[in-house]
Amino acid sequence: MTDQDKAGPVGAGDAGTGRGEHGMTRRQLIRHSAWFGAAVALTFTGGKVISRVAGDGAGRTPVNTSELQFVQVGDSHLGFTGTANTDVTATFATAINQVNSLGYTPDFVMHTGDITHLSTAAEFGLAREMMSDLRTPRVFTVPGEHDAINDGGKAYRKFFGAQTLGTGWFSFDIKGVHVISLVNTTSVDALGHLGPDQLDFVRRDVAGLSSETPILVFSHIPLFAMYPLWGWSTDDAVKLLAMLRRFGSVTCLNGHVHQLFTKTDGNVTFHSAAPTCYPLPAPGHGPAPLPVTLPAGQLTSALGVRTVTFQAGTKSLAITDERLA
Amino acid sequence: MRPGVLTAVRLLTAAATAGTGFVHADLYVDGGYRVIPIIGPAFLVLSSGAFAVAALLLAGSSPVLRLGAVGVAAGALGGFIMSRTVGVAGFTEHGLQPAPQALISLITEIAALALVVAWEVMLRRPRAVSALAAASS
Numbered sequence: 001m002t003d004q005d006k007a008g009p010v011g012a013g014d015a016g017t018g019r020g021e022h023g024m025t026r027r028q029l030i031r032h033s034a035w036f037g038a039a040v041a042l043t044f045t046g047g048k049v050i051s052r053v054a055g056d057g058a059g060r061t062p063v064n065t066s067e068l069q070f071v072q073v074g075d076s077h078l079g080f081t082g083t084a085n086t087d088v089t090a091t092f093a094t095a096i097n098q099v100n101s102l103g104y105t106p107d108f109v110m111h112t113g114d115i116t117h118l119s120t121a122a123e124f125g126l127a128r129e130m131m132s133d134l135r136t137p138r139v140f141t142v143p144g145e146h147d148a149i150n151d152g153g154k155a156y157r158k159f160f161g162a163q164t165l166g167t168g169w170f171s172f173d174i175k176g177v178h179v180i181s182l183v184n185t186t187s188v189d190a191l192g193h194l195g196p197d198q199l200d201f202v203r204r205d206v207a208g209l210s211s212e213t214p215i216l217v218f219s220h221i222p223l224f225a226m227y228p229l230w231g232w233s234t235d236d237a238v239k240l241l242a243m244l245r246r247f248g249s250v251t252c253l254n255g256h257v258h259q260l261f262t263k264t265d266g267n268v269t270f271h272s273a274a275p276t277c278y279p280l281p282a283p284g285h286g287p288a289p290l291p292v293t294l295p296a297g298q299l300t301s302a303l304g305v306r307t308v309t310f311q312a313g314t315k316s317l318a319i320t321d322e323r324l325a
Numbered sequence: 326m327r328p329g330v331l332t333a334v335r336l337l338t339a340a341a342t343a344g345t346g347f348v349h350a351d352l353y354v355d356g357g358y359r360v361i362p363i364i365g366p367a368f369l370v371l372s373s374g375a376f377a378v379a380a381l382l383l384a385g386s387s388p389v390l391r392l393g394a395v396g397v398a399a400g401a402l403g404g405f406i407m408s409r410t411v412g413v414a415g416f417t418e419h420g421l422q423p424a425p426q427a428l429i430s431l432i433t434e435i436a437a438l439a440l441v442v443a444w445e446v447m448l449r450r451p452r453a454v455s456a457l458a459a460a461s462s
Contacts, residue, residue: 031387032387032388032389035381035385035387035389035390036389038377038381039374039377039378039381039389039390039393040377041377042373042376042377042380042381043370043373043374043376043377044373045373045377046372046373046374046376046377047369047370047373049373050350050353050354050369050372050373051369053350053354054353054354103355
C-alpha cells in the first residue's frame with residue numbers, strides 16, 4: 001500500500017461502494033474506524049504500561065520507609081496586598097503544587113507561621129482549604145504573629161488548634177525523631193516569647209527521652225538571635241536550649257524572617273526558611289523589615305519550599321531549599 | 326508527488342510525535358508530575374496517545390492518524406502555553422522549565438505540526454491539479 005492509497009483519495013469505483021452524504025464510502029468509514037479503534041486500544045495499553053513503569057499506587061510513598069521525609073513551608077501571608085507580591089494566594093498555590101509534585105509523599109508538611117496576614121476568618125478559611133490539597137498524611141502548623149493579631153491567636157486555634165496544648169504547642173514522635181512545635185508569637189513584645197507554661201511543657205516532654213533521640217523544633221520566630229533589633233530572636237529561648245543541650249542532635253526550623261539563614265551552635269542547628277509571599281531585607285539592610293519589591297520576574301527566586309530528610313542512624317537532617325518554580 | 330517523500334514525512338511525523346510522548350512519559354514517571362492533580366493524568370493520556378499514534382504512523386497514513394498527530398502536538402503545545410500564562414487547573418510553570426524537557430517537547434510539537442501541514446499540502450496538490458483538469462475538460 002502506498003501513501004497515496006492510504007490517504008484515501010476518492011476513487012473511480014466509489015459510486016458502487018455506497019458513498020454517504022459527506023462523500024465518504026463505507027469502505028473508508030470502516031477503515032477510519034479501524035485506525036481510530038487501534039489508536040484508542042494502543043493508547044489504553046500504553047497508559048497501562050507507563051503507569052506500571054511509574055509504579056503508580058506505590059510510587060507516592062517514600063522509597064525508604066525508615067527515612068523521615070517532610071516539607072516546611074511558611075510565611076504565606078494570605079490576605080496581603082502590596083507591590084511586593086500582588087497575588088500571595090497564587091504563590092502559595094504554586095508552593096502547594098511544588099510539594100505535591102515532589103515524586104514522593106512526605107510524612108508531613110509543616111507550615112511555620114504567618115499563614116495569614118491579618119488573622120481574619122476568611123484568610124484562615126482560605127488557608128485551610130488550600131492546605132487540604134497537600135498530598136501528605138498530616139499537615140501541621142505553627143502560628144506566626146500575623147496569625148494572632150488582636151486576639152492572641154484565638155482565631156488561629158479555631159482553625160488549626162485542634163489537638164494542641166496551650167496557645168497551640170504540641171509534640172509527637174515519628175520514625176525515631178522527636179518533634180516539638182512551639183509558639184513564640186502570641187505574646188510578642190519586642191522579641192519572640194515562649195513563656196513559662198510552654199517551657200514547663202518542653203521540660204516534661206523531653207524528660208523521658210534518650211540523649212540519642214534526634215530533636216526537631218519548629219517555631220515561627222527564630223530561637224536564636226538572628227537580628228534582635230528587628231525582633232528576630234526569642235527572649236527566653238536560652239532556657240529552652242539549655243533543656244536540649246544533652247541531646248546529640250537538635251535542629252530548629254523557623255520562618256518569620258523571609259529568607260534562608262543557617263546557624264550552628266554546638267549541638268543545635270538553626271535554619272530559617274524562605275517564604276511563599278515576599279522577601280524581607282537582609283538583617284540591618286534598611287530601616288525596618290518591610291516587604292521588598294523585586295524587579296518583575298524575580299519574585300519567585302526569593303520564595304521557596306524546604307524538603308527535609310532524616311535517615312535513621314545519622315546525626316543530622318538533610319535539608320534542601322528549593323526555589324518556587 | 327513521489328511516494329518516498331510522503332513516506333519520509335510520515336516517518337518523521339511519527340518520530341516527532343513519539344518524541345513528544347517520550348518527554349511527557351519521562352516527566353510522568355521520573356519528573357514527579359504524576360502526583361499533580363489533573364496534570365499527572367493529562368501527561369499519562371498525552372504520552373500514551375502519542376506513542377499509539379506514532380506506532381500506527383509506522384504502519385499507515387490514515388487521516389485519522391494525521392488528526393491524532395495534530396491533536397497530540399496541539400494539545401501539548403496548548404498546555405505548555407497555558408501553564409506559562411493563565412495556568413492549567415491551578416498549575417503553573419515558568420519559562421523553559423523543566424530543562425531540557427520543555428525545550429525538546431516544544432521542538433517536537435512544532436515539528437509534528439509543521440510536518441502534518443506539509444503532508445496535507447503534498448496530498449492536496451495532486452488533487453487540486455486533477456480537479457482543475459476535470460473542470461477544464
